[in-house]
Amino acid sequence: MNHPKAIQVNLRAKTPIGIFDSGYGGLTVMKEIVKALPGFDYIYLGDNARAPYGTRSFETVYRYTLECVEWFFEQGCPLVILACNTASAKALRSIQQNDLPLMDPGNRVLGVIRPTAEVIGNYSKTRQVGIMATNGTVASQSYPIEIKKFFPDLDVYQEACPMWVPLVENNEYDKPGADYFINQHIFQLLEKGSKIDTILLACTHYPLLINKIRQYLPLGIELLSQGEIVARSLVDYLERHPEITGRLSLGGHKRFCTTDDAAGFGQSASIFFGEAVIAEKVNL
Missing domain, CATH: 3.40.50.1860 (Rossmann fold)
Structure with a gap:
């Protein structure tokens, strides 16, 4: 009852x-x-x-x-x-x-x-993608492992950006001081894979840096953030x-x-x- x-x-x-x-x-x-x-x-x-x-x-x-x-x-x-x-x-x-x-x-x-790994290959024509993330995420190798399950033909290049989260959390994400660290890591990532045409911002802080990132990103490269x-x-x-x-x-x-x-x-x-x-x- x-x-x-x-x-x-x-x-x-x-x-x-x-x-x-x-x-x-x-x-x-x-x-x-x-x-x-x-x-x-x-x-x-x-x-x-x-x-x-x-x-x-x-x-x-x-x-x-x-x-x-x-x-x-x-x-x-x-x-x-x-x-x-x-x-x-x-x-x-x-x-x-x-x-x-x-x-x-x-x-x-x-x-x-996993949701990101399931779709990232749909954006790349050159079959080279870049991952920009924290030290911990890069060290875990989680993205290369998961992406290979869905897109075994993709070459995945990673770049750890340890200063990016502090820049955001200290409200410096849109200040001139952020430019050096953003330019540095984009350059280092593109040195690893010269045909990268898709970059994933694999940290949820990074969307706040997106305008700065686009300033230093070559034309034609797709920039993905995870929210959507x-x-x-x-x-x-x-x-x-x-x-x-x-x-x-x-x-x-x-x-x-x-x-x-x-x-x-x-x-x-x-x-x-x-x-x-x-x-x-x-x-x-």
Whole structure:
């Protein structure tokens, strides 16, 4: 007799899509996801107190990311997007294969690398593509490995850009000081592959540098950022997985959380998200 009542309560509960990043960058992905799927509820979590992840070990990134995924599940999220390339590269597979079956086998955790790898070859005519990313993402070799699964004929060249995230997070992304580091890494990447015609910005911070990057990029090179690609992939995923879609609550609510100072997060987050952000601090 109580079973139908329990189902009704569950339907009224908030079960948002969780979007995670070590800091602010994932907001560039969330912005595109919300644009593509405006009706759902969302929670964003930036682990700013422990950022950046890009220079940390695999074990540390895995441990931090798992703690954040557990937090999302506690908030009622049946679906969590790791909108962080470093977390996707260093933690996603272990969480999917080892932890999720024990935590909640009905929930899902997705990343940003596979959706990009599935389509990047469609943009290249020369069959040479470049990946610009953090040290951690480059060291993981995740992009070359995933891309080869879908496009074995592609030559993939990587360039680690360790200064680019600090430039963005210190609000220097559109200042003259950014020019040297942007020009340097574009030059070094194109030295590795002289026929590169497609470059992926494989860090969610990098879209804020896109105008500067285009200043130093030769004509004819396609520049890809991940937000729109990941959003399109998520739309397709939800269409193919009604068992997940049916568990997500509809209301258009957006909740922004950080493990660091909420006021400071809100100010910077507004730049990434493109509209005012009011955040709250949470403890993991």
